[in-house]
Amino acid sequence: MLGGVPRDVLLRPLTRSEVLSVMLRLTVFGAATYYSIKWVVETLDPTQKQKSQAKERSEKLMKQIGVERASLNEYETNVATHLVDPRSIKVTWRDIAGLDDVITEMQDTVILPFQKQHLFQGSRLLQPPRGVLLYGPPGCGKTLIAKATAKASGCRFINLQASTLTDKWYGESQKLTAAVFSLAVKLQPCIIFIDEIDSFLRNRSSLDHEATAMMKAQFMSLWDGLETGANTQVMVMGATNRPQDVDPAILRRMPTTFHVGLPNTAQRQQILRLILSGENLSRAVNLSELAEQTDGYSGSDLRELCREAAMYRVRDYVHMQDMRQIVQQLQLDDHDDEPEEDAQLRPVSQVDLLLGLEKMRESKLATVAAKLGEESLD
Numbered sequence: 001m002l003g004g005v006p007r008d009v010l011l012r013p014l015t016r017s018e019v020l021s022v023m024l025r026l027t028v029f030g031a032a033t034y035y036s037i038k039w040v041v042e043t044l045d046p047t048q049k050q051k052s053q054a055k056e057r058s059e060k061l062m063k064q065i066g067v068e069r070a071s072l073n074e075y076e077t078n079v080a081t082h083l084v085d086p087r088s089i090k091v092t093w094r095d096i097a098g099l100d101d102v103i104t105e106m107q108d109t110v111i112l113p114f115q116k117q118h119l120f121q122g123s124r125l126l127q128p129p130r131g132v133l134l135y136g137p138p139g140c141g142k143t144l145i146a147k148a149t150a151k152a153s154g155c156r157f158i159n160l161q162a163s164t165l166t167d168k169w170y171g172e173s174q175k176l177t178a179a180v181f182s183l184a185v186k187l188q189p190c191i192i193f194i195d196e197i198d199s200f201l202r203n204r205s206s207l208d209h210e211a212t213a214m215m216k217a218q219f220m221s222l223w224d225g226l227e228t229g230a231n232t233q234v235m236v237m238g239a240t241n242r243p244q245d246v247d248p249a250i251l252r253r254m255p256t257t258f259h260v261g262l263p264n265t266a267q268r269q270q271i272l273r274l275i276l277s278g279e280n281l282s283r284a285v286n287l288s289e290l291a292e293q294t295d296g297y298s299g300s301d302l303r304e305l306c307r308e309a310a311m312y313r314v315r316d317y318v319h320m321q322d323m324r325q326i327v328q329q330l331q332l333d334d335h336d337d338e339p340e341e342d343a344q345l346r347p348v349s350q351v352d353l354l355l356g357l358e359k360m361r362e363s364k365l366a367t368v369a370a371k372l373g374e375e376s377l378d
Protein backbone atom coordinates (compact mmCIF):
# COMPACT_ATOMS: atom_id res chain seq x y z
CA MET A 1 0.00 0.00 0.00
CA LEU A 2 2.87 2.34 0.80
CA GLY A 3 4.94 0.91 -2.05
CA GLY A 4 4.91 4.15 -4.04
CA VAL A 5 6.17 6.28 -1.13
CA PRO A 6 9.96 6.80 -1.13
CA ARG A 7 11.73 5.06 1.78
CA ASP A 8 13.43 8.22 3.03
CA VAL A 9 10.04 9.98 3.31
CA LEU A 10 8.72 7.14 5.46
CA LEU A 11 11.73 7.11 7.74
CA ARG A 12 12.18 10.84 8.28
CA PRO A 13 10.81 12.22 11.55
CA LEU A 14 7.43 14.03 11.33
CA THR A 15 7.46 17.77 11.44
CA ARG A 16 5.71 19.60 14.28
CA SER A 17 2.77 20.63 12.09
CA GLU A 18 2.37 17.05 10.80
CA VAL A 19 2.23 15.73 14.38
CA LEU A 20 -0.38 18.34 15.28
CA SER A 21 -2.40 17.50 12.19
CA VAL A 22 -2.35 13.74 12.99
CA MET A 23 -3.37 14.43 16.58
CA LEU A 24 -6.18 16.69 15.44
CA ARG A 25 -7.46 14.08 13.02
CA LEU A 26 -7.29 11.36 15.69
CA THR A 27 -9.19 13.58 18.13
CA VAL A 28 -11.90 14.39 15.61
CA PHE A 29 -12.16 10.74 14.59
CA GLY A 30 -12.34 9.62 18.25
CA ALA A 31 -15.02 12.16 19.12
CA ALA A 32 -17.06 11.25 16.02
CA THR A 33 -16.84 7.54 16.89
CA TYR A 34 -17.80 8.19 20.54
CA TYR A 35 -20.86 10.29 19.67
CA SER A 36 -21.96 7.89 16.91
CA ILE A 37 -21.80 4.91 19.27
CA LYS A 38 -23.59 6.92 22.00
CA TRP A 39 -26.30 7.93 19.52
CA VAL A 40 -26.77 4.33 18.33
CA VAL A 41 -26.93 3.02 21.92
CA GLU A 42 -29.44 5.70 22.92
CA THR A 43 -31.57 5.10 19.84
CA LEU A 44 -31.63 1.36 20.51
CA ASP A 45 -32.30 1.78 24.28
CA PRO A 46 -36.02 0.95 24.74
CA THR A 47 -36.15 2.94 28.00
CA GLN A 48 -34.75 6.13 26.50
CA LYS A 49 -38.17 7.78 26.14
CA GLN A 50 -39.10 6.94 29.74
CA LYS A 51 -35.77 8.30 30.92
CA SER A 52 -36.22 11.65 29.22
CA GLN A 53 -39.82 11.86 30.47
CA ALA A 54 -38.59 11.08 34.01
CA LYS A 55 -35.97 13.80 33.68
CA GLU A 56 -38.55 16.35 32.58
CA ARG A 57 -40.98 15.37 35.33
CA SER A 58 -38.37 15.36 38.07
CA GLU A 59 -37.01 18.76 36.97
CA LYS A 60 -40.54 20.16 37.13
CA LEU A 61 -41.15 18.69 40.59
CA MET A 62 -37.79 19.88 41.89
CA LYS A 63 -38.58 23.37 40.68
CA GLN A 64 -41.97 23.22 42.40
CA ILE A 65 -40.40 22.33 45.74
CA GLY A 66 -37.88 25.13 45.32
CA VAL A 67 -34.78 23.08 44.46
CA GLU A 68 -33.08 24.24 41.32
CA ARG A 69 -29.66 23.32 40.09
CA ALA A 70 -29.33 20.18 42.23
CA SER A 71 -27.20 17.76 40.26
CA LEU A 72 -28.88 14.38 40.22
CA ASN A 73 -27.65 11.17 38.66
CA GLU A 74 -29.90 9.05 36.43
CA TYR A 75 -31.22 6.99 39.35
CA GLU A 76 -31.88 9.96 41.61
CA THR A 77 -33.76 11.56 38.71
CA ASN A 78 -35.91 8.45 38.49
CA VAL A 79 -36.67 8.51 42.24
CA ALA A 80 -37.34 12.27 42.08
CA THR A 81 -40.40 11.59 39.92
CA HIS A 82 -42.04 10.33 43.13
CA LEU A 83 -41.55 13.63 44.93
CA VAL A 84 -44.61 15.33 46.35
CA ASP A 85 -44.78 19.06 46.85
CA PRO A 86 -46.18 19.55 50.41
CA ARG A 87 -48.04 22.65 49.19
CA SER A 88 -49.92 20.56 46.64
CA ILE A 89 -51.21 18.19 49.34
CA LYS A 90 -54.85 19.00 50.06
CA VAL A 91 -55.19 16.92 53.24
CA THR A 92 -54.81 18.74 56.56
CA TRP A 93 -55.42 17.62 60.15
CA ARG A 94 -58.93 19.04 59.85
CA ASP A 95 -59.79 16.39 57.28
CA ILE A 96 -59.19 13.61 59.79
CA ALA A 97 -61.79 12.82 62.42
CA GLY A 98 -61.63 10.72 65.55
CA LEU A 99 -57.84 10.33 65.57
CA ASP A 100 -56.87 13.22 67.84
CA ASP A 101 -54.54 11.10 69.99
CA VAL A 102 -52.61 9.82 66.98
CA ILE A 103 -52.38 13.33 65.54
CA THR A 104 -51.05 14.83 68.79
CA GLU A 105 -48.49 12.05 69.11
CA MET A 106 -47.48 12.51 65.48
CA GLN A 107 -47.06 16.25 65.97
CA ASP A 108 -44.83 15.72 69.02
CA THR A 109 -42.64 12.90 67.78
CA VAL A 110 -42.40 13.52 64.06
CA ILE A 111 -43.19 17.12 63.23
CA LEU A 112 -41.58 18.86 66.20
CA PRO A 113 -38.08 17.46 65.54
CA PHE A 114 -38.26 18.74 61.96
CA GLN A 115 -39.57 22.16 62.92
CA LYS A 116 -37.50 22.76 66.07
CA GLN A 117 -34.32 21.02 65.12
CA HIS A 118 -32.19 23.15 67.44
CA LEU A 119 -33.99 21.72 70.53
CA PHE A 120 -33.07 18.19 69.53
CA GLN A 121 -29.39 18.76 68.84
CA GLY A 122 -26.71 17.83 71.32
CA SER A 123 -28.63 15.00 72.99
CA ARG A 124 -28.50 11.42 71.79
CA LEU A 125 -31.70 10.70 73.71
CA LEU A 126 -33.63 13.37 71.89
CA GLN A 127 -32.74 12.25 68.38
CA PRO A 128 -35.85 12.20 66.19
CA PRO A 129 -36.92 8.72 65.08
CA ARG A 130 -35.41 7.53 61.79
CA GLY A 131 -38.37 5.25 61.21
CA VAL A 132 -42.08 5.50 61.94
CA LEU A 133 -44.73 2.86 61.27
CA LEU A 134 -48.45 3.41 60.81
CA TYR A 135 -50.38 0.18 61.05
CA GLY A 136 -53.99 -0.91 61.20
CA PRO A 137 -56.85 -2.24 59.05
CA PRO A 138 -57.51 -0.82 55.58
CA GLY A 139 -59.43 2.41 55.13
CA CYS A 140 -58.91 3.79 58.63
CA GLY A 141 -56.82 6.84 57.78
CA LYS A 142 -53.13 5.79 57.58
CA THR A 143 -52.58 7.46 54.22
CA LEU A 144 -54.54 10.53 55.34
CA ILE A 145 -52.25 10.87 58.36
CA ALA A 146 -49.09 10.43 56.28
CA LYS A 147 -50.23 13.14 53.85
CA ALA A 148 -51.28 15.55 56.60
CA THR A 149 -47.92 14.95 58.34
CA ALA A 150 -46.05 15.83 55.16
CA LYS A 151 -48.12 18.96 54.74
CA ALA A 152 -47.78 20.09 58.36
CA SER A 153 -44.05 19.39 58.60
CA GLY A 154 -43.30 21.15 55.31
CA CYS A 155 -40.78 18.37 54.57
CA ARG A 156 -40.01 17.14 51.12
CA PHE A 157 -41.90 13.90 50.66
CA ILE A 158 -40.87 10.94 48.52
CA ASN A 159 -43.92 8.73 47.96
CA LEU A 160 -42.14 5.48 47.16
CA GLN A 161 -44.03 2.65 45.47
CA ALA A 162 -42.61 -0.80 46.10
CA SER A 163 -42.58 -1.44 42.35
CA THR A 164 -40.17 1.47 41.80
CA LEU A 165 -37.45 -0.58 43.42
CA THR A 166 -38.54 -4.15 42.82
CA ASP A 167 -39.65 -4.36 39.17
CA LYS A 168 -36.21 -3.72 37.80
CA TRP A 169 -33.36 -5.46 36.09
CA TYR A 170 -30.71 -7.11 38.20
CA GLY A 171 -28.47 -4.40 39.65
CA GLU A 172 -30.92 -1.58 38.88
CA SER A 173 -32.82 -2.13 42.16
CA GLN A 174 -29.68 -1.59 44.19
CA LYS A 175 -28.73 1.57 42.33
CA LEU A 176 -32.27 2.92 42.80
CA THR A 177 -32.25 2.01 46.50
CA ALA A 178 -29.01 3.93 46.95
CA ALA A 179 -30.55 6.82 45.00
CA VAL A 180 -33.57 6.96 47.36
CA PHE A 181 -31.31 7.73 50.30
CA SER A 182 -28.83 9.97 48.49
CA LEU A 183 -31.70 12.02 47.03
CA ALA A 184 -33.41 12.27 50.44
CA VAL A 185 -30.17 13.56 51.97
CA LYS A 186 -29.75 16.09 49.16
CA LEU A 187 -33.34 17.30 49.67
CA GLN A 188 -33.53 17.12 53.47
CA PRO A 189 -35.61 17.65 55.53
CA CYS A 190 -37.28 14.73 53.83
CA ILE A 191 -39.74 11.92 54.60
CA ILE A 192 -39.50 8.73 52.57
CA PHE A 193 -43.03 7.29 52.65
CA ILE A 194 -43.57 3.63 51.76
CA ASP A 195 -47.22 2.54 51.62
CA GLU A 196 -47.82 -1.22 52.00
CA ILE A 197 -44.32 -1.63 53.35
CA ASP A 198 -45.09 -5.32 53.99
CA SER A 199 -45.17 -6.03 50.26
CA PHE A 200 -41.78 -4.42 49.85
CA LEU A 201 -39.84 -5.31 52.98
CA ARG A 202 -41.67 -8.47 54.02
CA ASN A 203 -40.31 -11.29 56.15
CA ARG A 204 -37.13 -12.52 54.56
CA SER A 205 -37.29 -16.12 53.47
CA SER A 206 -35.05 -18.61 51.79
CA LEU A 207 -37.36 -18.28 48.76
CA ASP A 208 -36.38 -14.64 48.26
CA HIS A 209 -34.74 -13.90 44.96
CA GLU A 210 -31.06 -13.12 45.47
CA ALA A 211 -31.52 -9.58 44.10
CA THR A 212 -34.47 -8.94 46.46
CA ALA A 213 -32.51 -10.14 49.47
CA MET A 214 -29.57 -7.93 48.51
CA MET A 215 -31.81 -4.93 47.96
CA LYS A 216 -33.39 -5.37 51.41
CA ALA A 217 -30.00 -5.71 53.10
CA GLN A 218 -28.78 -2.62 51.28
CA PHE A 219 -31.93 -0.67 52.20
CA MET A 220 -31.34 -1.44 55.86
CA SER A 221 -27.67 -0.55 55.78
CA LEU A 222 -28.39 2.80 54.06
CA TRP A 223 -31.12 3.42 56.61
CA ASP A 224 -28.64 2.73 59.44
CA GLY A 225 -26.25 5.12 57.73
CA LEU A 226 -28.68 7.94 58.45
CA GLU A 227 -27.89 7.52 62.14
CA THR A 228 -24.29 8.58 61.65
CA GLY A 229 -25.18 12.03 60.37
CA ALA A 230 -26.44 13.68 63.56
CA ASN A 231 -27.90 16.58 61.61
CA THR A 232 -29.42 14.46 58.86
CA GLN A 233 -33.13 15.17 58.66
CA VAL A 234 -34.40 12.12 56.82
CA MET A 235 -37.11 9.81 58.11
CA VAL A 236 -38.62 6.64 56.68
CA MET A 237 -42.37 6.37 57.25
CA GLY A 238 -44.11 3.10 56.45
CA ALA A 239 -47.77 2.11 56.43
CA THR A 240 -49.16 -1.41 56.50
CA ASN A 241 -52.32 -3.44 57.06
CA ARG A 242 -50.20 -6.48 57.88
CA PRO A 243 -47.49 -5.60 60.41
CA GLN A 244 -46.99 -9.31 61.09
CA ASP A 245 -45.66 -9.71 57.54
CA VAL A 246 -43.01 -7.00 57.85
CA ASP A 247 -39.46 -8.21 58.33
CA PRO A 248 -38.64 -7.98 62.10
CA ALA A 249 -35.33 -6.30 61.22
CA ILE A 250 -37.32 -3.56 59.53
CA LEU A 251 -39.74 -3.27 62.46
CA ARG A 252 -36.76 -2.75 64.79
CA ARG A 253 -35.80 0.25 62.68
CA MET A 254 -39.26 1.74 63.19
CA PRO A 255 -39.46 2.05 66.97
CA THR A 256 -42.15 4.73 66.79
CA THR A 257 -45.41 3.06 65.87
CA PHE A 258 -48.93 4.41 65.50
CA HIS A 259 -51.91 2.11 65.62
CA VAL A 260 -54.71 3.43 63.44
CA GLY A 261 -57.48 0.99 64.30
CA LEU A 262 -61.14 0.64 63.44
CA PRO A 263 -63.07 3.59 64.90
CA ASN A 264 -65.25 3.13 67.99
CA THR A 265 -68.80 4.51 68.22
CA ALA A 266 -67.77 8.04 69.23
CA GLN A 267 -65.09 8.14 66.54
CA ARG A 268 -67.54 6.90 63.91
CA GLN A 269 -69.92 9.69 64.84
CA GLN A 270 -67.10 12.24 64.44
CA ILE A 271 -66.11 10.78 61.07
CA LEU A 272 -69.74 10.83 59.87
CA ARG A 273 -70.11 14.43 60.97
CA LEU A 274 -66.95 15.40 59.09
CA ILE A 275 -67.88 13.51 55.91
CA LEU A 276 -71.37 15.04 55.86
CA SER A 277 -70.27 18.51 56.93
CA GLY A 278 -70.67 20.09 53.49
CA GLU A 279 -74.02 18.43 52.74
CA ASN A 280 -77.54 19.71 53.04
CA LEU A 281 -78.85 17.47 55.85
CA SER A 282 -82.42 17.06 57.04
CA ARG A 283 -82.96 18.12 60.67
CA ALA A 284 -84.12 14.62 61.48
CA VAL A 285 -80.70 13.09 60.72
CA ASN A 286 -79.43 11.24 63.76
CA LEU A 287 -75.71 10.50 63.40
CA SER A 288 -75.45 8.95 66.83
CA GLU A 289 -77.99 6.27 65.80
CA LEU A 290 -76.02 5.63 62.62
CA ALA A 291 -72.74 5.42 64.54
CA GLU A 292 -74.30 2.81 66.84
CA GLN A 293 -75.34 0.71 63.87
CA THR A 294 -71.99 0.74 62.07
CA ASP A 295 -69.83 -1.33 64.39
CA GLY A 296 -66.81 -2.70 62.49
CA TYR A 297 -67.00 -0.04 59.75
CA SER A 298 -63.85 1.82 58.71
CA GLY A 299 -63.71 5.51 57.81
CA SER A 300 -63.60 4.51 54.18
CA ASP A 301 -66.77 2.34 54.61
CA LEU A 302 -68.54 5.29 56.25
CA ARG A 303 -67.59 7.52 53.37
CA GLU A 304 -69.00 5.02 50.89
CA LEU A 305 -72.21 4.72 52.95
CA CYS A 306 -72.64 8.52 52.92
CA ARG A 307 -71.92 8.67 49.20
CA GLU A 308 -74.66 6.10 48.56
CA ALA A 309 -77.07 8.04 50.79
CA ALA A 310 -76.31 11.29 48.99
CA MET A 311 -77.00 9.60 45.66
CA TYR A 312 -80.59 8.63 46.59
CA ARG A 313 -81.77 12.24 46.46
CA VAL A 314 -80.05 12.71 43.08
CA ARG A 315 -81.89 9.64 41.76
CA ASP A 316 -85.14 10.91 43.30
CA TYR A 317 -84.60 14.27 41.66
CA VAL A 318 -84.00 12.73 38.25
CA HIS A 319 -87.09 10.49 38.57
CA MET A 320 -89.13 13.49 39.63
CA GLN A 321 -87.95 15.48 36.60
CA ASP A 322 -88.83 12.59 34.29
CA MET A 323 -92.30 12.34 35.84
CA ARG A 324 -92.78 16.08 35.50
CA GLN A 325 -91.86 15.96 31.83
CA ILE A 326 -94.38 13.18 31.19
CA VAL A 327 -97.10 15.11 33.04
CA GLN A 328 -96.19 18.29 31.19
CA GLN A 329 -96.42 16.55 27.86
CA LEU A 330 -99.82 15.16 28.77
CA GLN A 331 -101.16 18.51 29.94
CA LEU A 332 -99.15 20.68 27.58
CA ASP A 333 -101.93 22.99 26.49
CA ASP A 334 -103.52 23.58 29.91
CA HIS A 335 -100.32 24.45 31.87
CA ASP A 336 -98.29 26.49 29.42
CA ASP A 337 -97.48 29.31 31.83
CA GLU A 338 -96.92 27.23 35.00
CA PRO A 339 -93.86 28.47 37.01
CA GLU A 340 -90.62 26.39 36.86
CA GLU A 341 -90.32 23.93 39.76
CA ASP A 342 -87.50 24.36 42.30
CA ALA A 343 -84.31 22.87 40.79
CA GLN A 344 -82.74 22.15 44.23
CA LEU A 345 -81.91 18.68 45.51
CA ARG A 346 -83.78 17.76 48.67
CA PRO A 347 -81.76 17.40 51.91
CA VAL A 348 -80.18 14.04 52.81
CA SER A 349 -82.54 12.25 55.21
CA GLN A 350 -82.04 9.60 57.87
CA VAL A 351 -83.84 7.14 55.58
CA ASP A 352 -81.23 7.78 52.86
CA LEU A 353 -78.46 7.05 55.36
CA LEU A 354 -80.15 3.87 56.59
CA LEU A 355 -80.68 2.74 52.98
CA GLY A 356 -76.97 3.43 52.34
CA LEU A 357 -76.14 1.32 55.38
CA GLU A 358 -78.33 -1.51 54.11
CA LYS A 359 -76.57 -1.41 50.75
CA MET A 360 -73.13 -1.48 52.43
CA ARG A 361 -74.18 -4.47 54.54
CA GLU A 362 -75.28 -6.35 51.43
CA SER A 363 -72.04 -5.61 49.60
CA LYS A 364 -69.97 -6.60 52.64
CA LEU A 365 -71.89 -9.90 52.90
CA ALA A 366 -71.36 -10.52 49.18
CA THR A 367 -67.61 -9.92 49.59
CA VAL A 368 -67.42 -12.34 52.53
CA ALA A 369 -69.40 -14.96 50.58
CA ALA A 370 -67.10 -14.58 47.56
CA LYS A 371 -64.04 -14.96 49.79
CA LEU A 372 -65.45 -18.09 51.44
CA GLY A 373 -66.24 -19.46 47.97
CA GLU A 374 -62.66 -18.87 46.83
CA GLU A 375 -61.27 -20.52 49.97
CA SER A 376 -63.45 -23.62 49.55
CA LEU A 377 -62.24 -23.95 45.95
CA ASP A 378 -58.58 -23.82 47.04
Ligand SMILES: Nc1ncnc2c1ncn2[C@@H]1O[C@H](COP(=O)(O)OP(=O)(O)OP(=O)(O)O)[C@@H](O)[C@H]1O
Nearest residue numbers: 095096097138139140141142143144271299300303
Ligand atom coordinates in the same frame (compact mmCIF):
# COMPACT_ATOMS: atom_id res chain seq x y z
N1 LIG B 1 -60.42 9.08 60.43
C1 LIG B 1 -60.91 9.47 59.26
N2 LIG B 1 -61.43 10.69 59.10
C2 LIG B 1 -61.95 11.07 57.92
N3 LIG B 1 -61.98 10.30 56.83
C3 LIG B 1 -61.48 9.07 56.92
C4 LIG B 1 -60.90 8.59 58.13
N4 LIG B 1 -60.47 7.33 57.93
C5 LIG B 1 -60.73 7.03 56.65
N5 LIG B 1 -61.34 8.07 56.04
C6 LIG B 1 -61.81 8.08 54.64
O1 LIG B 1 -61.40 6.86 54.03
C7 LIG B 1 -60.53 7.10 52.93
C8 LIG B 1 -59.41 6.08 52.94
O2 LIG B 1 -58.54 6.35 54.01
P1 LIG B 1 -56.98 6.03 53.93
O3 LIG B 1 -56.57 5.90 52.50
O4 LIG B 1 -56.24 7.00 54.76
O5 LIG B 1 -56.95 4.63 54.61
P2 LIG B 1 -55.71 3.65 54.83
O6 LIG B 1 -55.74 3.28 56.27
O7 LIG B 1 -54.46 4.28 54.32
O8 LIG B 1 -56.15 2.44 53.94
P3 LIG B 1 -55.25 1.42 53.10
O9 LIG B 1 -54.53 0.60 54.11
O10 LIG B 1 -56.28 0.63 52.34
O11 LIG B 1 -54.35 2.25 52.23
C9 LIG B 1 -60.05 8.53 53.11
O12 LIG B 1 -59.78 9.14 51.88
C10 LIG B 1 -61.19 9.19 53.83
O13 LIG B 1 -62.16 9.62 52.91
